[in-house]
Amino acid sequence: LVDQNMSDFRELFFELHPTDQIEILNSVTKKQRSAIYKYVKPEEFAEIFQGLEVTKQKLYISELQQNYAIDVINNMPYDDVADFLAELPETTKDLYLSKMNKEDSEEVIQLLKYDDQTAGAIMTTEYISVSSTDTVGNVMERIRLEAPEAETIYYLYVIDEQLKLVGVLSLRDLIVSSLDQKIEDVMLTRVRSVETHTDQEEVARMMKKYDFLAVPVTAQGKLVGIVTVDDIMDVVDEETEEDFGEISAARGSLDANISAFSAAKKRSPWIIMLMFLGLVTAGVIGEFEETLEAVIILAAFIPLIMDSAGNTGTQALAVVVRGLALGTVDRSSVGKLLKREFGTGLMLGVICAITLLIVVPFLYPEGGIMLAAIVGVSLFITLSLATMVGAIVPLIINKLKIDPAVASGPFITTINDIMGLIIFFSIATALLDYLPQ
Amino acid sequence: LVDQNMSDFRELFFELHPTDQIEILNSVTKKQRSAIYKYVKPEEFAEIFQGLEVTKQKLYISELQQNYAIDVINNMPYDDVADFLAELPETTKDLYLSKMNKEDSEEVIQLLKYDDQTAGAIMTTEYISVSSTDTVGNVMERIRLEAPEAETIYYLYVIDEQLKLVGVLSLRDLIVSSLDQKIEDVMLTRVRSVETHTDQEEVARMMKKYDFLAVPVTAQGKLVGIVTVDDIMDVVDEETEEDFGEISAARGSLDANISAFSAAKKRSPWIIMLMFLGLVTAGVIGEFEETLEAVIILAAFIPLIMDSAGNTGTQALAVVVRGLALGTVDRSSVGKLLKREFGTGLMLGVICAITLLIVVPFLYPEGGIMLAAIVGVSLFITLSLATMVGAIVPLIINKLKIDPAVASGPFITTINDIMGLIIFFSIATALLDYLPQ
Numbered sequence: 001l002v003d004q005n006m007s008d009f010r011e012l013f014f015e016l017h018p019t020d021q022i023e024i025l026n027s028v029t030k031k032q033r034s035a036i037y038k039y040v041k042p043e044e045f046a047e048i049f050q051g052l053e054v055t056k057q058k059l060y061i062s063e064l065q066q067n068y069a070i071d072v073i074n075n076m077p078y079d080d081v082a083d084f085l086a087e088l089p090e091t092t093k094d095l096y097l098s099k100m101n102k103e104d105s106e107e108v109i110q111l112l113k114y115d116d117q118t119a120g121a122i123m124t125t126e127y128i129s130v131s132s133t134d135t136v137g138n139v140m141e142r143i144r145l146e147a148p149e150a151e152t153i154y155y156l157y158v159i160d161e162q163l164k165l166v167g168v169l170s171l172r173d174l175i176v177s178s179l180d181q182k183i184e185d186v187m188l189t190r191v192r193s194v195e196t197h198t199d200q201e202e203v204a205r206m207m208k209k210y211d212f213l214a215v216p217v218t219a220q221g222k223l224v225g226i227v228t229v230d231d232i233m234d235v236v237d238e239e240t241e242e243d244f245g246e247i248s249a250a251r252g253s254l255d256a257n258i259s260a261f262s263a264a265k266k267r268s269p270w271i272i273m274l275m276f277l278g279l280v281t282a283g284v285i286g287e288f289e290e291t292l293e294a295v296i297i298l299a300a301f302i303p304l305i306m307d308s309a310g311n312t313g314t315q316a317l318a319v320v321v322r323g324l325a326l327g328t329v330d331r332s333s334v335g336k337l338l339k340r341e342f343g344t345g346l347m348l349g350v351i352c353a354i355t356l357l358i359v360v361p362f363l364y365p366e367g368g369i370m371l372a373a374i375v376g377v378s379l380f381i382t383l384s385l386a387t388m389v390g391a392i393v394p395l396i397i398n399k400l401k402i403d404p405a406v407a408s409g410p411f412i413t414t415i416n417d418i419m420g421l422i423i424f425f426s427i428a429t430a431l432l433d434y435l436p437q
Numbered sequence: 438l439v440d441q442n443m444s445d446f447r448e449l450f451f452e453l454h455p456t457d458q459i460e461i462l463n464s465v466t467k468k469q470r471s472a473i474y475k476y477v478k479p480e481e482f483a484e485i486f487q488g489l490e491v492t493k494q495k496l497y498i499s500e501l502q503q504n505y506a507i508d509v510i511n512n513m514p515y516d517d518v519a520d521f522l523a524e525l526p527e528t529t530k531d532l533y534l535s536k537m538n539k540e541d542s543e544e545v546i547q548l549l550k551y552d553d554q555t556a557g558a559i560m561t562t563e564y565i566s567v568s569s570t571d572t573v574g575n576v577m578e579r580i581r582l583e584a585p586e587a588e589t590i591y592y593l594y595v596i597d598e599q600l601k602l603v604g605v606l607s608l609r610d611l612i613v614s615s616l617d618q619k620i621e622d623v624m625l626t627r628v629r630s631v632e633t634h635t636d637q638e639e640v641a642r643m644m645k646k647y648d649f650l651a652v653p654v655t656a657q658g659k660l661v662g663i664v665t666v667d668d669i670m671d672v673v674d675e676e677t678e679e680d681f682g683e684i685s686a687a688r689g690s691l692d693a694n695i696s697a698f699s700a701a702k703k704r705s706p707w708i709i710m711l712m713f714l715g716l717v718t719a720g721v722i723g724e725f726e727e728t729l730e731a732v733i734i735l736a737a738f739i740p741l742i743m744d745s746a747g748n749t750g751t752q753a754l755a756v757v758v759r760g761l762a763l764g765t766v767d768r769s770s771v772g773k774l775l776k777r778e779f780g781t782g783l784m785l786g787v788i789c790a791i792t793l794l795i796v797v798p799f800l801y802p803e804g805g806i807m808l809a810a811i812v813g814v815s816l817f818i819t820l821s822l823a824t825m826v827g828a829i830v831p832l833i834i835n836k837l838k839i840d841p842a843v844a845s846g847p848f849i850t851t852i853n854d855i856m857g858l859i860i861f862f863s864i865a866t867a868l869l870d871y872l873p874q
Binding site: 015016017019140143144147148153154171172175176190192207208209210211213229230233234236237240241243244245247248254255256257258259260261263264267268270271272274275277278279281282283285286289292293296297299300301302303304306307308310311312314315317318319320321322323326328329333337339340341342343344346347348351352355356359363364383409410413414417421 | 452453454456577580581584585590591608609612613627629644645646647648650666667670671673674677678680681682684685691692693694695696697698700701704705707708709711712714715716718719720722723726729730733734736737738739740741743744745747748749751752754755756757758759760763765766770774776777778779780781783784785788789792793796800801820846847850851854858
């Protein structure tokens with residue numbers, strides 16, 4: 001495709017969807033890319049560039065001539081420019097901002113001010129706003145003109161003279177209305193909006209709940225942008241990725257396409273840190289060496305205690321992490337949830353303890369009923385507490401806004417392991433005289 | 438709100454978004470609901486009913502008079518009717534189908550034929566299709582008429598005389614065109630579509646990749662429906678829920694709002710099954726009782742081996758489960774991924790082994806260098822294999838379409854535990870004479 005002459009290339013290339021154009025760009029050599037840059041106009045390349053990953057954006061922009069690069073940036077939506085520039089070193093960022101059209105760069109500088117992962121950071125400023133006193137016919141005419149620029153034309157936002165958001169109407173509402181109707185007679189006055197500082201997860205939840213295609217963003221009641229559903233799909237993916245990493249201690253290394261070396265580099269800090277925690281667990285067992293020496297069969301139950309403590313903790317963790325992500329767990333429901341988890345832990349503990357009281361004497365008759373009792377009671381106490389640890393730790397983390405990696409599945413599992421083994425060996429040591437040695 | 442008179446109630450109630458109307462309905466008593474049914478017309482209630490959860494739908498429809506209920510169903514979109522009826526017992530389903538308008542019931546029967554979790558099952562048949570020889574002006578007029586019925590008016594699908602899908606255009610394209618242009622001159626002929634049997638995850642991936650608001654569904658090239666982005670958001674949530682349950686053995690019990698008893702009931706089968714697997718692990722340790730008796734300090738390393746094997750396995754599992762969900766792992770890339778994971782496992786093994794060779798002689802000087810060597814080498818072999826187990830098991834499960842619970846995090850962890858302990862104790866037993874006893 002790339003090796004053809006310009007007009008053939010353009011004909012074939014521009015029949016493709018931008019997503020497919022990106023795939024071609026990413027799959028060709030540097031030399032072929034230079035050919036593409038020559039064949040494609042800056043304003044056309046802008047369309048492709050805004051869909052690229054940041055690492056690719058940085059690479060390709062370095063291959064472009066500066067004038068071409070500036071033209072590309074001038075033709076991109078403001079939110080995409082801001083996202084790109086936010087990743088550049090301060091000096092390069094300022095260079096591009098100074099070369100951009102003044103009007104554009106002001107909008108971008110405004111967007112760059114918003115905190116990461118807020119509505120302000122993911123919103124676009126290219127929406128269509130209308131006045132409540134306009135007529136349907138006038139607005140239709142404006143849409144015709146502004147459609148190529150706007151990110152979505154399917155929702156129109158109605159503002160008053162102070163730029164305050166006063167209503168919303170969908171293109172659907174507009175189309176079924178007669179041309180001479182006033183906007184204020186067809187608009188909905190109950191508009192749901194978010195603030196620039198609203199967390200992007202909160203925005204995603206609202207859009208999912210109400211099936212919105214876009215939601216307006218306000219600052220002190222003034223309309224400043226909109227967040228569209230395609231941006232929200234990316235947010236949902238990003239948040240799921242985070243939650244997944246949290247459960248599996250694989251944060252930042254879930255990408256299936258990186259090299260073995262990069263994967264090992266990203267995962268090894270977790271594994272080594274967890275291995276040192278494993279050495280702490282080893283120390284706990286070392287403390288009870290005498291007990292173990294007296295009743296060696298106790299060692300066989302180490303995995304059972306560890307597995308059960310870890311699993312119940314991970315289940316409770318998964319419930320809380322998902323609940324926080326979906327918004328079903330919030331301040332008002334936390335107390336209820338903790339009570340629920342404690343109850344669940346107690347019940348799981350009772351069920352497991354009874355099962356062990358029946359099974360253990362059968363499997364390890366040499367231990368007698370006392371061994372079964374020790375294992376059963378330890379597990380009961382451990383599971384009741386392990387469920388609480390699994391539920392409380394992520395809630396505290398979330399509240400304190402600490403790095404959530406601390407609440408990851410393996411960390412909670414290790415805490416529960418240590419707790420479970422201490423409970424088990426303490427009870428066994430206390431009752432050592434009653435155990436057949 | 439509910440206790441007011443009819444006109445006041447209607448005024449307040451219909452100012453609300455259907456999602457909020459649902460919340461009111463779900464929060465009032467049965468008696469108050471009867472009042473609502475009286476105040477709200479069937480065609481208005483249909484709007485609310487289609488957004489309810491199935492359990493609520495079943496409850497509320499049983500509270501309605503039959504004629505009212507039939508009217509509600511007749512006024513719902515076909516896909517929502519099909520989703521609801523699919524959950525009813527055969528006889529009730531047939532009753533409703535027989536009372537519905539004939540034309541509507543035929544459409545619904547057609548939809549009920551599609552397999553769960555496919556494009557056919559989640560699509561709607563209420564789309565707008567146009568002919569390529571129509572003019573823009575004619576189509577605009579048709580949209581004005583059909584807008585209240587159609588699920589989306591923002592994409593229009595162009596079909597030929599055989600109902601084959603030949604093009605697509607967005608309302609945006611339509612609006613910026615002049616009224617006398619022919620549809621064939623403004624439509625895109627490269628249409629991406631899915632088949633009725635396409636998996637819903639595949640549909641979600643395509644819509645996310647191309648930022649589509651809707652995608653057409655075909656059967657033998659004929660257009661039969663569309664899937665819209667709000668349906669896809671629900672699919673994404675559903676699939677994330679599945680994947681989360683898979684990692685944490687909490688499948689089907691991630692809901693934060695069920696009672697402690699229900700939560701315990703749903704989680705206990707996993708915990709008990711895993712506890713029995715823990716007893717297998719106990720058996721493995723029992724087999725090596727003599728070795729343990731000779732060198733009791735070996736017991737201290739049981740948690741270390743188990744934790745590290747479990748953690749590397751879970752990381753690999755998380756990568757594969759996410760990769761399958763996002764579509765970054767497919768047939769062509771599986772070989773590459775496995776090679777990658779094997780390499781990663783080797784590297785993680787080397788790093789951990791070296792760390793232990795340094796740390797263990799310092800922490801456990803009584804074990805000498807030989808103890809460190811046994812622990813280090815065991816961990817190296819275990820981690821190399823554990824990573825592969827974590828990657829391969831979910832791939833096989835996915836290929837064989839078995840219940841993915843078998844590939845859940847805790848199961849893989851337990852398999853890796855058993856493997857790791859066998860390796861560790863086998864090596865220790867073989868080298869027992871070289872260990873200080």
